[in-house]
Structures are given as structure tokens and as C-alpha cells.
Amino acid sequence: MxxxxxxxxxxLPGEVEKWQYVERLARQLCDRFGYVEVRTPxxxxxxxxxxxxxxxxxxxxxxxxxxxxxxxxxxxxRPEATPSMVRAFVExxxxxxxxxxxxxxxxxMFRYERPQKGRYRQFHQFxxxxxxxxxxxxxxxxxxxxxSLVSGLGIPQAELVINSxxxxxxxxxxxxxxxxxxxxxxxxxxxxxxxxxxxxxxxIYDCKIPADQPIIDALPHSVDYxxxxxxxxxxxxxxxxxxxxxxxxxxxRLVRGLDYYTRTTFEILGQTLGAQNALLGGGRYDGLVKxxxxxxxxxxxxxxxxxxxxxxxxxxxxxxATPRAFIVAIGEDGRAAAWTLLRSLRQAxxxxxxxxxxxxxxAQMKRADRLAARVTxxxxxxxxxRGEITLRDMATxxxxxxxxxxxxxxxxxxx
RNA sequence: GUGGGUGUAGCUCAAUGGCAGAGCACCGGUCUGUGGCACCGGUUGUUGCGGGUUCGAUUCCCGUCAUCCACCCCA
Numbered sequence: 132m133x134x135x136x137x138x139x140x141x142x143l144p145g146e147v148e149k150w151q152y153v154e155r156l157a158r159q160l161c162d163r164f165g166y167v168e169v170r171t172p173x174x175x176x177x178x179x180x181x182x183x184x185x186x187x188x189x190x191x192x193x194x195x196x197x198x199x200x201x202x203x204x205x206x207x208x209r210p211e212a213t214p215s216m217v218r219a220f221v222e223x224x225x226x227x228x229x230x231x232x233x234x235x236x237x238x239x240m241f242r243y244e245r246p247q248k249g250r251y252r253q254f255h256q257f258x259x260x261x262x263x264x265x266x267x268x269x270x271x272x273x274x275x276x277x278x279s280l281v282s283g284l285g286i287p288q289a290e291l292v293i294n295s296x297x298x299x300x301x302x303x304x305x306x307x308x309x310x311x312x313x314x315x316x317x318x319x320x321x322x323x324x325x326x327x328x329x330x331x332x333x334x335i336y337d338c339k340i341p342a343d344q345p346i347i348d349a350l351p352h353s354v355d356y357x358x359x360x361x362x363x364x365x366x367x368x369x370x371x372x373x374x375x376x377x378x379x380x381x382x383x384r385l386v387r388g389l390d391y392y393t394r395t396t397f398e399i400l401g402q403t404l405g406a407q408n409a410l411l412g413g414g415r416y417d418g419l420v421k422x423x424x425x426x427x428x429x430x431x432x433x434x435x436x437x438x439x440x441x442x443x444x445x446x447x448x449x450x451x452a453t454p455r456a457f458i459v460a461i462g463e464d465g466r467a468a469a470w471t472l473l474r475s476l477r478q479a480x481x482x483x484x485x486x487x488x489x490x491x492x493x494a495q496m497k498r499a500d501r502l503a504a505r506v507t508x509x510x511x512x513x514x515x516x517r518g519e520i521t522l523r524d525m526a527t528x529x530x531x532x533x534x535x536x537x538x539x540x541x542x543x544x545x546x
Numbered sequence: 547g548u549g550g551g552u553g554u555a556g557c558u559c560a561a562u563g564g565c566a567g568a569g570c571a572c573c574g575g576u577c578u579g580u581g582g583c584a585c586c587g588g589u590u591g592u593u594g595c596g597g598g599u600u601c602g603a604u605u606c607c608c609g610u611c612a613u614c615c616a617c618c619c620c621a
Contacts, residue, residue: 134594134611134612137611137612137613188619189618189619189620190619190620193547193619194619194620211620211621240621242619242620242621244547244618244619244620245547245548245618245619246612246613246614247613247614247615247616248614248615249620249621250619250620250621251621254621255621256621257621258621323617323618334619337619339617387620389620398621405614405615405616406615406616406617407619407620407621409620409621410621411621412620412621433621434621435621436620436621437621438621439621440621459579459580461579462579491574491578491579491580492579492580493574493575493577493579493580493581494573494574495580495581496579496580496581496582497580497581497582498581499580499581500581500582501581504581507580507581509579509580511579512579513579521579521580523580523581525581525582528580528581528582530580
């Protein structure tokens with residue numbers, strides 16, 4: 132046997148229905164909110180992520196699947212969706228080509244990480260992006276879409292956390308204040324925090340070491356250093372969320388691992404996922420479009436982990452099976468008649484199956500039961516002689532002789 | 547990339563340094579043309595893979611792969 136690659140998974144029947152349920156609701160919500168689908172390639176130039184996701188991020192530094200192709204180009208399997216969406220927005224001038232530049236995508240992403248619950252090497256994201264709208268209402272709309280997805284799926288105990296990390300005008304002041312505050316206590320912090328202080332100071336807020344918490348609690352908060360426009364923007368976002376009745380919690384410790392975020396950042400956390408508890412995360416990235424060679428346009432979006440949404444789904448998630456008919460054929464004549472009946476039902480738009488091997492009636496009935504067929508159609512010598520088909524209602528056990536010509540329409544009333 | 551736990555039938559799990567088991571599932575029968583319930587019978591294994599110790603390893607040891615948990619990171 133040749134096994135699947137580490138950190139990748141086959142999604143089999145029994146599981147795939149949950150995915151379809153999640154994907155269906157995501158598409159419905161996008162349609163309702165006015166976001167249109169864009170499908171971008173799985174492979175991109177390596178530099179797209181180096182510039183877009185950020186050279187200093189762990190994703191770019193150690194998690195990308197990159198290789199040189201036969202033409203000598205550096206290629207990367209996308210580790211996240213946003214840079215591709217920005218590239219497509221710029222490359223196809225979507226702000227003019229579309230009525231509004233609100234787009235979404237779904238598909239596989241790749242990161243070379245150690246797999247664990249909720250974290251895989253090939254994983255799947257539902258990604259939503261809105262370009263060129265600076266008004267805080269769009270921040271709230273994107274968060275509303277995210278919240279509607281999680282609550283619409285019935286995921287229990289989900290929590291929306293928001294923060295504002297400021298903009299290029301005000302963030303340097305905050306970072307200076309943060310570094311100054313950390314400096315004094317740096318020797319008392321854990322090794323990871325000491326490393327973060329030089330590589331990515333904001334991540335100190337992510338530290339879970341109990342001994343570090345008093346020091347971290349005393350560090351400055353980004354929201355206290357916002358410039359006037361950023362503070363006004365953030366207040367407005369919260370106002371829209373309140374007006375929508377969406378519960379949120381503000382946390383100065385919400386820091387996101389990507390370099391491009393400005394102003395609003397948010398996550399929705401699940402309670403049943405273990406350490407990988409972020410169902411989705413996102414925020415505003417007002418400088419990214421320009422960084423990637425486009426005009427100076429704002430952007431905001433989020434990415435949801437489909438594996439994590441599926442994991443967090445409640446037991447009661449409605450997974451509906453298509454009602455179907457099953458044909459039990461007896462004898463060679465019966466099997467020949469069953470084959471034409473099977474095709475008639477399918478041509479009429481009905482779901483129908485039959486047993487292809489010549490097995491006992493009992494075995495065929497068992498198969499019908501296992502397939503959860505609504506009705507079983509029995510085609511044997513007796514029925515053929517009378518020009519009829521026996522229809523058995525599998526729920527009640529009632530059987531009726533139906534004229535051959537009327538069978539398709541009769542079955543339709545059961546399905 | 548680091549530390550720890552676990553790998554036995556399709557699934558969930560037993561067992562023992564000496565012939566590898568159960569329940570469920572599957573197949574057949576009781577019921578020669580009728581599912582679910584019941585009973586009877588049957589099939590199913592390179593004990594994850596490779597090496598070592600041993601007369602003998604599924605069991606003990608090492609490596610490796612996978613998986614789970616935590617770190618790290620993030621969806």
C-alpha cells in the first residue's frame with residue numbers, strides 16, 4: 132500500500148456530507164451578503180507570499196511548500212488565500228470589472244507543519260475579502276458574515292474576539308512603548324518571549340506561561356495608542372456590531388501572525404477544538420494591495436478553517452440524504468425489465484439504484500434497507516406477466532401493485 | 547522543529563515471552579419472492595513498517611512511519 136502523505140486526508144462518505152453542509156451555508160451567506168466567488172490557482176510565484184504574507188512570518192520562513200519548476204521559476208503551494216485574492220484583484224482590475232469588489236474563495240492550502248488536531252499540511256479555507264471600502268460598516272459586514280456562518284452552523288460556545296492594531300501612522304508609537312515596557316522585565320520572561328521580543332514583539336501577548344502573565348498584563352494596549360482616525364474607526368465598528376446584536380469581546384491580546392494587518396483584527400474561537408481553537412481569523416489590511424503593486428486600496432477579510440468548522444459541528448447538524456427508490460429484480464427477465472425501469476426513473480429526475488449481481492430477494496431487500504430507500508420496486512415474473520410492478524413503502528411495509536405505465540409518477544409521490 | 551502518549555480484523559477494543567480473541571459490520575441460512583427484530587453458521591489479520599535480544603517476540607529493546615496531546619504556530 133502507498134499511504135497518503137503525512138498531514139493530508141481523504142474525506143470519505145459519512146464525513147464529506149458535513150463538508151458539503153458547511154460549504155453550502157458558506158455559499159448561501161456569500162450570495163446573501165453580495166460576495167462573488169473567485170477561483171485562484173493553487174500554485175503561485177513564491178514572491179507573492181514573501182511580499183504579501185510577509186518575510187518575517189513563520190509561514191514564509193519555514194512552512195511553505197516551495198520548489199523550482201522545470202522553467203527555473205520559484206513556485207509555492209499557497210499557504211493562505213489573501214495574497215492570491217489581492218493578486219487577482221489587481222491583475223484583473225476587479226474594482227472596475229465587478230459591481231463591487233467583494234469576493235470569496237474556497238480551497239486547499241498547504242503548510243509544512245507538524246500535524247495535530249485541527250492542524251494539517253493540506254487544509255481547506257473559506258476566504259472572504261472586500262476591497263476598496265474604508266467605511267467601518269464593511270468591517271462589521273465581514274464580521275457579521277463570519278458570525279452568521281458560525282452561528283448558522285450551530286457551533287456552540289463560539290466567541291468573537293476583536294481588537295485594533297492601528298495603522299502605519301500610530302502603530303510605531305505603540306511598538307516603541309511596547310518594546311520600552313518589555314525591556315525592563317525581559318530577563319524575567321520565558322525563553323519564547325525573549326525570542327519574540329526581537330522577532331515579533333506583538334506575539335508576546337500570545338504567551339501562555341503562567342509566570343509571565345503579571346508582566347504581560349502590565350504591558351501597554353494597542354487601543355490606547357490609536358491615532359484619532361483609527362480610534363474613531365474602531366468605535367464605529369463596535370457600534371455596528373452592537374446594532375447587529377453580535378456579541379463581541381475586546382482583547383488587547385488578540386494578535387495575528389501575519390504582517391499585513393491594520394486597524395480591525397478579529398477571531399472567532401471554538402471551545403471544542405483543543406489548542407487549535409481559532410475557527411476563523413481575519414482583519415483589515417489597508418496597505419497590502421499597494422504593497423503587491425496595485426493602487427492604494429483598502430482591504431478586509433477573513434479565512435475560516437473548514438476542517439475546524441467540521442470538527443466543531445454539533446452532533447445534531449442536519450445531514451439530509453436524498454430520498455431514493457431501490458429496484459429488486461427477480462430472474463433474468465426481471466433484471467432486464469429492472470434495467471429499463473432504473474433508467475426511466477433516473478431520466479425522470481428520481482434517485483434510484485438496483486443490485487447488479489443476481490442475488491436473493493432477501494439480500495436485495497437488505498441492501499435497500501441499508502441504503503435507506505423510501506420505496507422498493509419489485510420486478511419479477513409475476514409482475515411482468517400482469518404488466519405491473521410491486522411498490523413497497525419501506526417505512527410502513529405496505530405494498531401495492533402499480534401498473535407499469537404509472538410507476539414513475541407513483542414513485543415520484545413517495546420521494 | 548521540541549517533548550510525551552498510542553499503533554492488534556472494515557470499525558471499537560481485549561489478550562499473552564509459547565496455536566491472536568470478542569462485539570459490531572459483512573456473507574449465507576432459519577424465511578426456495580420480501581428489509582429492520584431474533585437465532586444458527588461462515589469470512590476477515592504481513593499484531594503499522596524495519597532491525598535487535600531470545601530456542602521462540604504481537605508482547606522486551608532500538609529505529610522509522612502514522613496518529614493523538616502539549617510546545618511552537620495558526621485556519
